[in-house]
Amino acid sequence: MSAPYRPGQPQWPANGPQRPDRPPPIQFRQDEPPRPPGNPALQWALRIVGLVAVAVISGVVWYYITDDGQQPNTAADESGTEQETEGRFDFSPHPDMTSPATDENCAKHAYGRIEEHLQANPCDHLSQQLFVTEVDGRTVYASVSVVTMPDEDKAAELRLLTDEDGSGNVNDVLRDGGVTVEGMDRLSAGGGYAAKQNGREVVIVEADLDPKDQSEGEAAKKKDEDEILDPVCDDALRLAKQVDTKSG
Known part of the structure; x- marks a missing residue:
């Protein structure tokens, strides 16, 4: 029996074997195998291919953004100024009027309410010319008048007024005395008519058959x-740019 412990008396070491502290186990790490060196030429080739692909895709996207899918059209709409270069009929200037006639006073070349309108709303200028064509061997005269107004709003007002029955009109070339055709004093008697607005311009066309080619009877004339x-007349509207060289 061991002696009891007393304060101040040193303690005996614990019975049992004493184990020295062990160092931590060694950690083994397997290094990754070295990568084989790359091919510089192949890397540059892949980069170039990638850049080309990006450029192609960008071009396609840009095309679809900027293109509205419509084919170009040489014909003008109501507010455009471009004219068709070819049409259904072949027109030639009348031999007595190979170049257009122009005047800055449009009112004196008009009648009815059109004359009054042009007096209250002076135009910029008027250009006129007489053309000739043949249809099935029959001679047709077409007077093309181009009234250029100060702005598009004034042109629109004139355009609407010309379509009203009984409103008068701009004189055709025969009625205005610019050209003389035997047996005719005007083209408006035949009934051929067309009008169109091109920006500031109002194009007015009147046509009639040569007296020797006119039909007899109301039904035939209609x-x-x-x-x-x-x-x-519809086809002659495209001649406006040829007639109105002043607006160029």
Whole structure:
């Protein structure tokens, strides 16, 4: 029996074997195998291919953003100024009027309410010319008048007024005395008519058959108006740019 412990008396070490402190276990790490050196030429080739692909994709995107999918059209709409270079009929200037006639006083070349309107709303200038074409061997005269107004709003007002029945009109070339055709004093008697606004311009066309080629009877004349004269007038609208060289 061991002696009891007393204060101040040193303690005996604990019975049992004493183990020295062990160092921590060694950690083994397996290094990654070295990567084989790359091919510089291949890397540059891949970069170039990538840049080309990006450029192609960007170009396609830009095309679809900027293109509205419409084919170009040489014909003008109501507010445009471009004219068709070819049409249904072949027009030639009348031999007595190979160049347009122009005047800055449009009112004196008009009648009815159109004359009054142009007096209250002076134009910039008027250009006129007489053309000739043939339809099935029949001679047709077409007077092309181009009234250039100060702005598009004034042109729109004139354009609407010309379409009203009984409002008068700008004189066609025969009525205005610019050209003389035997047996005719005006083209408005035939009924061929067309009008169009091109920006500040109002284009007015009137047409009629040569007296020797005119039909007899109201029904035949109406057929000529529908099948010959009105189509000729519609096609002659494209001659506005040729007639109004001053607006160029």
